[in-house]
Amino acid sequence: MISRIAYIASNTFREAVRDRVLYNLIAFALLLSGAAIFVGQISIDIERLVVVNLGLAAVSLFGVVIAIFIGIGLVSKEIEKRTLYTVLSRPVRRWEFIIGKFFGLAGTLVVNTSFMAIGVFAALLYVAHKFSRPDALIFIALYFIILEFLMICALALLFSSFSTPLLSAVFAFSLFVIGSFADDLRGFAELSHGFTHWVAAGAAYVIPNFSALNVISAVAHQQPVGAQLVLSNTLYALLYTTVALSGAVLIFERRNLK
């Protein structure tokens, strides 16, 4: 079972590499090195702040775009091209296929993020000439970004299991945007009353809370990130991912592959 999931994940990763998905790293490197040189010339004393802010935001944005655009095609493309037929006619359960695909995409994003993180640190070294102790906080921000990717991968897979790629992309991207303002939605729920309160509170629980995972600004300002936040964000992201993946599996298990 685990080996089959690993084979599917490894093939998904190979597909991403061969389809030149990691070429986005070139665009990222150009953007970041250009920004570092530019910022180095125009800012005084806030080079680090700008580079960390810009770098981590770019890591997040590039990753989200990749997660959505690969994730939405993971299942629907296999059905459309009928490559799935020869996989599912083997001793592969449908849930193993979904989980394998998820880990393949998650692996692609982790590798991608690792390369981009190297870029961020290189840009930081360029503008600050040395690393300082608070720079270690960048790892926490990167860890949260990866948790965010896991949730988006799972959501993209969920939509991909019942919808067309275009609609899946719209759903996933909308959820990403709304989820980035989830704290505001929670604040609104607390301030409202009656029916509006219940609707807003319900929506705040269903929508992924990406704003809790965004510590980019805090890290850029060298503010500490508490261990409790790390733990709660980890549990939240894993739970949300598991629920979204379970939904994808439940839908896919019942789907006729015409």
Add this chain to the structure above:
Amino acid sequence: MAAIEILDIEKTYLVGFWRKRPKRALQPLRLTVEEGEVFGFLGPNGAGKTTTLKILMGLVFPTAGTARILGREWTDPAVKAQIGFLPEQPYFYDYLTGHELLDYFGQLSGVPASERKRRIEEVLSLVGLTDIKGLQLRKFSKGMLQRIGIAQAILHNPKLVFLDEPMSGLDPLGRHEVRDLIAQLKEEGKTVFFSTHILSDAEALCDRVAIIHKGELRGVGAVDDLTSSVAGKIEMIWQGTQIPASIKALGAECHVSGDNVRAVIADHQQDAAIDALRRERIRLISITPLRTSLETYFVEKLQHSQTTAGKRA
């Protein structure tokens, strides 16, 4: 033990955008295929052949009914380790090379790493694709894709092989090779279930065939029985273009074909016809009982079903 038992499987799809209406793709189908048989599943396009195969592969869920494959429930994952499947017009991961694709499918089928390399070389040789090292599938021709499709279906040495239109996209040489391959699979004791609308392939290869039309089974039987001799007729072929009047007088239907004459005649007139040819000093080439072809049987079954449907309407 039967290799395949299809027990009243049926499939109804809901079609339409707003008002979904049921469309029956498969009437309750009951069919048994014995172990070691080459079984042809025949029918025109849209008859329900692919739907049946997809149900057996677990790709589509039946509306009702069940099936047993190699003595187990068809949904049992253990069954899938013992079956191979070639879909119609197969399409594979085009970023992989032929070797990588087979290696991946071998992994998923549980073929041990130590055996995989040897099996890959074996099956590639069997389907005539030994010279494809490093070539990605996106550069394969349609015929090559069909061959790699057959290779992946037999890679894990399955007991039962399902082939959906295996000759599709192949040139005459390729078709001949696939025919040989199916014959070889039979020799190895494997059961082969293949769908086709090319009747000459079925006639040449199958022990038994089933005919399906508009989702309904129209007939099942051994090819020899279905193509049994037409009652009371023989076919005579003799050299030359001469048709003696005495043979015509026997009521023979004669046609000149090249340097020979082909005559169909009632079998009780056989001796009289031979005597007539002797008298005329004509050289007789062959006398054979006239057999109906599978194609004739197939067309009759389809026409019969259309007539029945017309009467019902």
